[in-house]
Amino acid sequence: MEFLVRAQNTLPPDTADEERARLKKGERARADELRAAGILKRLWRVPGRNATIGLYEVADATELHDVLASLPMFPWMDITVEAVATHPQEQ
Template sequence: MLFHVRMDVHIPLDMPIEKANEIKAVEKAYSQELQRSGKWRHIWRVTGQYSNISIFDVASNEELHNILQGLPLYPFMKIEVMPLNRHPSSIREDDS
């Protein structure tokens, strides 16, 4: 199942920079492992914002929910999820 996910990050301004950097480093490692596994297909930065648009390829809503809750920055995110379905006018035979 493919999902379009927008994540807007709002780290508290009073969080010590060392703590924020530590969380970001763990987040990067976690997201890169999910990318290598194929579950996190694409990630794009939204220009001028601390946000990203991502495409996930997972087996279920529950799997996506668990992945998102596992993000170290999850407590500081606003997340919007849109399930995706193949459009009947698509010229592609697969999800590439």
């Protein structure tokens, strides 16, 4: 099933560039794995914010949590998820 996932990054502005770069690189690598696995289907940037909206396809909410917790930036992300149902027009 699909979930829309909003993630606001709360990494403090004074984080060292090196640490920031390391986290960002890891984040991208993990996201690419999730894309390859068909789990991360879309990812948008919320304009003006260090935040994203993602469309995930997983078995259930438990898998979704494990997927999100596997992201290197997870400890600094304020996340809310929304389960979405298939619309009859797309069935």
